Amino acid sequence: MNNQTPTLSELADDLITPPLTLWQLGWLRFRRHKMALFGGVILILLFIFAFGGAFLYTEKYANFNDTSQRLLAPSAEHPFGTDSIGRDILARTIYGGQISLFIGLVSVIIETILGIIIGALAGYYGGVIDAILMRITEAMLNIPTIFLLIVMAKFFGGNVPEIEIAGRVFSGSVIVIIVIIGATSWMYLARIVRAEFLSLKENEFILAARATGTSNSQIIFYHILPNTVAPIIVSSTLSVANAILAEAYISFLGLGVMPPTATWGNMLESSAKYLDSAPWLWFFPGMLILLTVLSINFIGDGMRDALDPRSRTI
Amino acid sequence: MSDSNTLVEVKNLKKHFPVTRGIILQRKVGVVRAVDGISFSIQRGETLGMVGESGCGKTTAGRTMLGLYPATDGSVIIDGDDILHARGKDQLKIRRKAQIIFQDPYASLNPRWTVNSIVSEPMRVHKLFATEKERSERAKDLLGMVGLSPHLLNRFPHEFSGGQRQRIGIARALASDPLFIVCDEPISALDVSIQAQVVNLLEKLQDQLSLTYLFVAHDLSMVRHICDRVAVMYLGVIVEIAEQNELYENPLHPYTQALLSAVPVPDPRKERARKRTILVGDVPSPINPPSGCRFHPRCPVAIEKCKDIVPEWREVSPQHWVACHLVN
Numbered sequence: 001m002n003n004q005t006p007t008l009s010e011l012a013d014d015l016i017t018p019p020l021t022l023w024q025l026g027w028l029r030f031r032r033h034k035m036a037l038f039g040g041v042i043l044i045l046l047f048i049f050a051f052g053g054a055f056l057y058t059e060k061y062a063n064f065n066d067t068s069q070r071l072l073a074p075s076a077e078h079p080f081g082t083d084s085i086g087r088d089i090l091a092r093t094i095y096g097g098q099i100s101l102f103i104g105l106v107s108v109i110i111e112t113i114l115g116i117i118i119g120a121l122a123g124y125y126g127g128v129i130d131a132i133l134m135r136i137t138e139a140m141l142n143i144p145t146i147f148l149l150i151v152m153a154k155f156f157g158g159n160v161p162e163i164e165i166a167g168r169v170f171s172g173s174v175i176v177i178i179v180i181i182g183a184t185s186w187m188y189l190a191r192i193v194r195a196e197f198l199s200l201k202e203n204e205f206i207l208a209a210r211a212t213g214t215s216n217s218q219i220i221f222y223h224i225l226p227n228t229v230a231p232i233i234v235s236s237t238l239s240v241a242n243a244i245l246a247e248a249y250i251s252f253l254g255l256g257v258m259p260p261t262a263t264w265g266n267m268l269e270s271s272a273k274y275l276d277s278a279p280w281l282w283f284f285p286g287m288l289i290l291l292t293v294l295s296i297n298f299i300g301d302g303m304r305d306a307l308d309p310r311s312r313t314i
Numbered sequence: 315m316s317d318s319n320t321l322v323e324v325k326n327l328k329k330h331f332p333v334t335r336g337i338i339l340q341r342k343v344g345v346v347r348a349v350d351g352i353s354f355s356i357q358r359g360e361t362l363g364m365v366g367e368s369g370c371g372k373t374t375a376g377r378t379m380l381g382l383y384p385a386t387d388g389s390v391i392i393d394g395d396d397i398l399h400a401r402g403k404d405q406l407k408i409r410r411k412a413q414i415i416f417q418d419p420y421a422s423l424n425p426r427w428t429v430n431s432i433v434s435e436p437m438r439v440h441k442l443f444a445t446e447k448e449r450s451e452r453a454k455d456l457l458g459m460v461g462l463s464p465h466l467l468n469r470f471p472h473e474f475s476g477g478q479r480q481r482i483g484i485a486r487a488l489a490s491d492p493l494f495i496v497c498d499e500p501i502s503a504l505d506v507s508i509q510a511q512v513v514n515l516l517e518k519l520q521d522q523l524s525l526t527y528l529f530v531a532h533d534l535s536m537v538r539h540i541c542d543r544v545a546v547m548y549l550g551v552i553v554e555i556a557e558q559n560e561l562y563e564n565p566l567h568p569y570t571q572a573l574l575s576a577v578p579v580p581d582p583r584k585e586r587a588r589k590r591t592i593l594v595g596d597v598p599s600p601i602n603p604p605s606g607c608r609f610h611p612r613c614p615v616a617i618e619k620c621k622d623i624v625p626e627w628r629e630v631s632p633q634h635w636v637a638c639h640l641v642n
Binding site: 214 | 405483
């Protein structure tokens with residue numbers, strides 16, 4: 001008659017508050033991490049600066065040089081001053097910021113993909129595949145990264161044609177730098193992923209999936225990988241800061257992104273000769289790099305605590 | 315022994331794990347003979363119990379039978395097809411007929427998946443329904459069959475108790491309409507009050523769906539309750555198989571006798587009066603199993619012959635098989 005009347009157990013199901021997902025729980029914990037929140041706010045402001053600033057100045061203006069205006073101290077007309085060939089530093093930090101943040105994010109995407117594939121194959125299949133991949137990883141780790149970066153930048157950075165993306169012309173060296181940074185930084189992530197796979201694949205839910213006939217690739221991507229997101233995200237976040245730093249120092253050594261395309265790193269390079277006479281040349285790009293790296297590291301620390309699977313507190 | 319009524323036939327199944335040394339150039343320094351040539355068959359609708367102490371290879375046997383570990387030797391024929399030697403699509407077809415329920419309800423469900431994804435996974439893999447919605451409907455039915463509310467479909471495993479998780483595991487095993495289920499100590503990790511519920515559920519499902527079970531356990535009283543026939547394993551081999559009552563009333567192998575005498579009797583007076591066979595020493599290493607009869611170093615009645623000659627596997631009375639020199 002009244003089949004619609006809920007039973008007691010069904011009522012109980014409705015009464016219990018829905019459980020927190022990993023992300024909700026993570027956000028609750030992340031919110032308590034004051035420095036991470038602070039870093040998040042700074043990073044958002046930096047993004048607004050780099051991408052919103054493009055509405056104030058055109059890229060042409062950022063690359064426009066007027067030698068009569070060279071090495072001017074900050075003033076109302078040029079808030080950050082001008083550089084050694086008379087370009088406006090504020091406009092250049094805006095466009096350089098876009099490139100630096102772009103390099104940081106995209107190279108980390110490459111790094112993450114490489115790290116996940118290599119770590120997952122080594123951890124899941126084990127045996128000979130594991131031995132080979134891990135020896136390669138260790139060999140890569142043994143070469144100092146800076147040395148590897150310089151050699152690869154020198155080798156591949158020769159004559160790269162300019163490329164056009166979304167109406168803007170980039171020096172081809174941007175792509176080269178992204179690939180180089182991505183290809184020299186996946187090793188730590190690969191080891192993290194491998195370790196996670198080694199422990200997760202022994203779980204009985206993997207055996208259950210195999211008993212059903214689930215294919216290896218489905219087990220890797222749908223069963224194991226979702227259980228490793230937390231450490232991967234933390235590691236990748238921290239890597240963004242490292243990638244921006246790596247770009248800065250190869251550009252500083254003159255092997256990175258080629259002028260006229262500005263990056264915070266190559267702006268520092270051109271200021272090396274004027275450390276005393278024109279400190280605004282290095283102060284603004286240097287400060288922006290510092291702020292970006294610092295805020296990303298704070299966010300990474302906050303995420304590490306927030307997504308820690310062993311922590312059960314809110 | 316094989317006829318149309320036999321669902322599962324295991325012939326000379328062996329699983330050896332290599333023991334290796336070295337990191338890059340691994341050399342084999344020995345083998346663990348976890349399962350060393352077992353043969354038995356299971357009739358349709360029957361429950362075969364498999365008992366033995368820890369480390370005797372019963373779990374390995376159950377998992378190797380389904381091809382979860384690559385078998386060293388032997389064959390397992392399920393409903394006429396050899397599961398271990400089939401590949402690709404053929405193997406998938408056989409896998410649909412055989413499923414497994416695990417011991418640890420906390421490790422056997424993916425913590426990142428909802429109950430719906432877990433229970434409908436076998437249907438997705440075997441492409442049983444056209445749409446995800448039909449699979450969800452079927453998953454709801456399955457939850458009802460194992461005594462869970464269909465409302466729980468979108469919950470995650472960590473929101474359930476051990477007994478409920480085990481029910482989810484059972485629902486997953488049923489999702490592909492299997493004929494045969496390996497129950498790998500399905501109740502050992504559960505609370506005693508929950509154990510009875512899960513065993514009753516397994517029995518009810520067996521009647522409803524005419525399932526065949528291989529019930530791996532070390533709880534002898536539970537095995538007696540649920541099984542039709544019982545196989546006793548020791549150090550990778552089966553030493554005795556008999557019908558449940560026959561084995562418990564008339565155990566022939568000295569190891570079976572010792573195992574049964576370890577079961578406490580609820581009456582304290584009888585308990586004090588009865589004579590127990592207490593085995594001395596530990597189970598020998600399966601890397602170097604004893605020669606002859608594997609049980610001879612611990613056997614209370616071993617004779618000289620047991621040290622050298624492997625006892626013959628023979629049928630001493632109808633349906634009662636034993637491997638011991640002393641049994642006539």
